Amino acid sequence: MTALTSRFAYLRVLVFRELQQLIRDPVALILTLVAPVVAAMIASAALGSPPKIDATIAVVGSGSSLDNAAQLAVVGASGRDTTLRWHVLNDQSQARRMVSDGMATAALILPPAGAPAPTPVGVVVNRNARLVADLATSAARTIATRLSVTRALRAGDGPAGPGTPPPIAVSLVSPHRRALNGAELYGPVIAVFFLFLASNFIARSMRADHERGTLARLRVMPLGTGTIIAGKLVTMLVVGLAEFATVLVVMSLVSHAHWGNLLTLSAVVLALTLAIGAVGLVNASISRSFEAASRVGPLVALGFAVLGGNLVPLQNLPPIARRIADFTPNGVAIRGMRDVEANRAGLPGVAGALFLILGFTIVVGGIGYSRLRRRVEG
Amino acid sequence: MNLSRVRPIAGVLIRRTLRSPGEIAMLVIVPLVAAFVFGLADQRANDSLPVGLVRAPSGALAHDLATQLRAEPELRVRDFEDATSMESAIRRGDVYAGVEIPDNYDQLVDDGRAPAVDLVGDGTQSTFVAARAAVALVIDRESQTIALARRSSGERSASIASAIPAARRVAAATPVVVEKHTARGLTRETGLARSVAGMLVFFVFTTSMGHAITFVGDRRRGVFGRMATTRARDAEIVTGEILGQFAICVFQGALIVAAGTVLFSARWGDLRAVGVVVVLFATVSSSMTVIVGRFVDDEERVGWVGDGLLAVLGVLGGCFFSLRLVPGWLRVVGHVAPHAWAVDAFERLGATSGGIAAVELPLLMLTGFAVTCFLLAVRQLRHSLEAG
Numbered sequence: 001m002t003a004l005t006s007r008f009a010y011l012r013v014l015v016f017r018e019l020q021q022l023i024r025d026p027v028a029l030i031l032t033l034v035a036p037v038v039a040a041m042i043a044s045a046a047l048g049s050p051p052k053i054d055a056t057i058a059v060v061g062s063g064s065s066l067d068n069a070a071q072l073a074v075v076g077a078s079g080r081d082t083t084l085r086w087h088v089l090n091d092q093s094q095a096r097r098m099v100s101d102g103m104a105t106a107a108l109i110l111p112p113a114g115a116p117a118p119t120p121v122g123v124v125v126n127r128n129a130r131l132v133a134d135l136a137t138s139a140a141r142t143i144a145t146r147l148s149v150t151r152a153l154r155a156g157d158g159p160a161g162p163g164t165p166p167p168i169a170v171s172l173v174s175p176h177r178r179a180l181n182g183a184e185l186y187g188p189v190i191a192v193f194f195l196f197l198a199s200n201f202i203a204r205s206m207r208a209d210h211e212r213g214t215l216a217r218l219r220v221m222p223l224g225t226g227t228i229i230a231g232k233l234v235t236m237l238v239v240g241l242a243e244f245a246t247v248l249v250v251m252s253l254v255s256h257a258h259w260g261n262l263l264t265l266s267a268v269v270l271a272l273t274l275a276i277g278a279v280g281l282v283n284a285s286i287s288r289s290f291e292a293a294s295r296v297g298p299l300v301a302l303g304f305a306v307l308g309g310n311l312v313p314l315q316n317l318p319p320i321a322r323r324i325a326d327f328t329p330n331g332v333a334i335r336g337m338r339d340v341e342a343n344r345a346g347l348p349g350v351a352g353a354l355f356l357i358l359g360f361t362i363v364v365g366g367i368g369y370s371r372l373r374r375r376v377e378g
Numbered sequence: 379m380n381l382s383r384v385r386p387i388a389g390v391l392i393r394r395t396l397r398s399p400g401e402i403a404m405l406v407i408v409p410l411v412a413a414f415v416f417g418l419a420d421q422r423a424n425d426s427l428p429v430g431l432v433r434a435p436s437g438a439l440a441h442d443l444a445t446q447l448r449a450e451p452e453l454r455v456r457d458f459e460d461a462t463s464m465e466s467a468i469r470r471g472d473v474y475a476g477v478e479i480p481d482n483y484d485q486l487v488d489d490g491r492a493p494a495v496d497l498v499g500d501g502t503q504s505t506f507v508a509a510r511a512a513v514a515l516v517i518d519r520e521s522q523t524i525a526l527a528r529r530s531s532g533e534r535s536a537s538i539a540s541a542i543p544a545a546r547r548v549a550a551a552t553p554v555v556v557e558k559h560t561a562r563g564l565t566r567e568t569g570l571a572r573s574v575a576g577m578l579v580f581f582v583f584t585t586s587m588g589h590a591i592t593f594v595g596d597r598r599r600g601v602f603g604r605m606a607t608t609r610a611r612d613a614e615i616v617t618g619e620i621l622g623q624f625a626i627c628v629f630q631g632a633l634i635v636a637a638g639t640v641l642f643s644a645r646w647g648d649l650r651a652v653g654v655v656v657v658l659f660a661t662v663s664s665s666m667t668v669i670v671g672r673f674v675d676d677e678e679r680v681g682w683v684g685d686g687l688l689a690v691l692g693v694l695g696g697c698f699f700s701l702r703l704v705p706g707w708l709r710v711v712g713h714v715a716p717h718a719w720a721v722d723a724f725e726r727l728g729a730t731s732g733g734i735a736a737v738e739l740p741l742l743m744l745t746g747f748a749v750t751c752f753l754l755a756v757r758q759l760r761h762s763l764e765a766g
Contacts, residue, residue: 031686134452144552167524208678290677316419342469
């Protein structure tokens with residue numbers, strides 16, 4: 001048996017032993033495989049349909065101003081998820097009470113018929129519902145514009161008159177393929193977060209072997225420090241890939257998620273798992289105790305999750321956050337995965353992402369491996 | 379009970395924690411940084427809608443329309459080079475809708491024809507419906523202005539573009555007056571305040587799970603066995619151990635409340651009620667340290683268990699996003715976690731002017747969790763002492 005063959009044989013034994021210990025521990029198994037699925041389903045349900053805009057807007061007015069409001073109601077009302085409902089009232093104080101009591105998110109108080117110009121258009125808003133407040137304010141500005149223009153054109157029932165098309169038409173266009181649903185958006189995202197948590201296995205396992213004396217016994221065998229470290233890394237990769245695959249399979253079955261080209265997706269997932277393994281090596285090299293590992297692991301997971309847009313949708317952060325995410329392996333990978341899912345990207349489409357992730361892996365993994373090796377060899 | 383024996387036991391963990399820079403960072407700095415990022419994203423998600431805009435063609439009128447869209451506070455406009463990249467972004471979920479102004483927009487308006495502005499998006503999504511409403515309102519205003527400009531330019535035989543400034547002044551003649559109210563009923567508190575509350579709950583629990591590893595290590599090294607041989611009674615040792623954990627959790631909670639108020643102007647409501655919530659959740663967390671540490675045999679497994687509990691209870695309990703966003707059944711399931719009751723209490727206190735009476739149910743549930751976990755922790759700790 002050549003030296004390389006025997007090292008592979010030892011590596012197989014080490015990995016098999018670690019996996020055996022994991023499989024025999026029901027708690028660890030549940031937390032490795034079940035917890036990510038549960039978290040992914042919750043995150044998909046919560047973050048996958050933001051924001052639920054479900055608002056009642058009270059309208060007080062009469063005559064032509066009410067006609068204008070009625071026309072605007074068409075803008076908001078449609079379909080199952082009706083965004084804005086209009087509730088017509090006669091009394092301003094009743095409208096204000098509805099907003100104060102939370103029964104309406106906003107109220108429009110329109111000038112009564114025959115009111116002299118320029119009688120203002122009033123809008124009463126709930127300061128805690130800013131989006132609907134701004135929409136209602138925009139609706140008020142549009143009604144105010146219509147009233148002003150109507151007066152200026154001296155037309156009786158609206159500036160454009162019946163049958164006259166508006167100067168600007170709005171054409172609704174569907175995208176050629178549907179947008180990603182919550183499961184497709186956030187399933188992989190949560191799986192990546194748990195992958196970072198799983199990478200802490202390397203630090204904890206190395207520490208446990210050191211405390212039990214297992215590491216010292218392994219070192220007297222013809223294994224080589226590299227093989228010992230590789231054993232931990234490969235175990236983490238196997239666990240991480242199993243975790244990721246479980247999330248994707250369950251989300252497919254339960255939430256009807258479609259993942260696009262599976263070969264391309266697998267390439268991205270494998271590259272990302274290697275990158276996160278590299279981060280795990282660095283964590284292990286700086287964690288000199290279980291307590292340190294317990295602090296560093298979640299901290300690194302949360303840090304990368306935030307920087308890479310895992311737990312925080314990047315579109316809701318300032319533009320600089322998107323640029324920062326482009327330097328994180330998880331940020332690049334998530335974008336690549338979404339291109340595979342939504343835009344049917346193949347391997348050529350994600351080649352750039354794969355190159356960046358593997359570059360990160362080589363640099364960070366190299367640093368982590370050399371530091372960890374020095375620590376193990378004392 | 380001799381407090382002079384309880385204090386040194388409690389003091390060991392407190393001193394160990396406060397001497398470690400990493401622990402200090404995890405106690406306050408990391409939660410606040412996380413709260414800032416989550417809060418900012420949460421606020422922007424609920425205050426405005428990301429919308430794409432293909433780079434407007436040259437032309438004063440097209441430029442005006444694009445400017446009007448960018449000025450809308452409920453829209454967060456992101457520019458794209460072309461319709462293909464914008465559509466890819468819509469499908470990826472980067473933006474909820476996309477707007478494309480035709481290349482010949484100015485020409486069509488000048489000729490008296492109606493240019494068609496494309497609004498791209500998935501009509502089945504409620505976010506697209508909201509974005510469509512916002513865009514349609516802007517286009518309606520611009521439409522009115524152009525109609526007026528056409529009329530006056532026709533009268534003066536001038537170009538429409540030259541009549542636009544005067545038309546805008548006329549169109550803006552009717553003022554809009556905005557009144558802001560704070561609803562008495564509960565409305566969802568978003569943004570930094572809610573995020574700080576969520577991160578307080580998550581990181582107090584994180585601290586406790588970290589200490590569970592220390593607890594297991596102490597048990598393995600025989601620290602409890604040696605404590606049992608001293609003159610300190612079991613009750614004093616148990617009290618000291620749990621008191622140390624509890625003190626750190628309360629200290630962390632209080633620091634985050636204070637820092638959240640100073641740095642983020644977080645509104646917490648009735649501070650007495652907030653204090654009660656912090657104390658009750660600290661009791662739950664510190665008890666969980668002992669429970670997890672007692673049921674798990676070694677530090678490596680505690681790591682798995684701790685990380686798993688952290689992540690699942692944090693997500694389930696609404697630490698990262700409000701449970702109001704999830705379906706009703708999931709909201710109910712989420713409330714098996716004490717985290718959910720703590721976050722509910724903070725949300726309710728911050729969004730209304732109520733005190734302890736406004737959060738009776740969450741406090742009752744937290745008290746139930748605290749009493750149960752505490753009694754279980756005491757029992758488990760006694761077993762540890764007896765086992766040595």
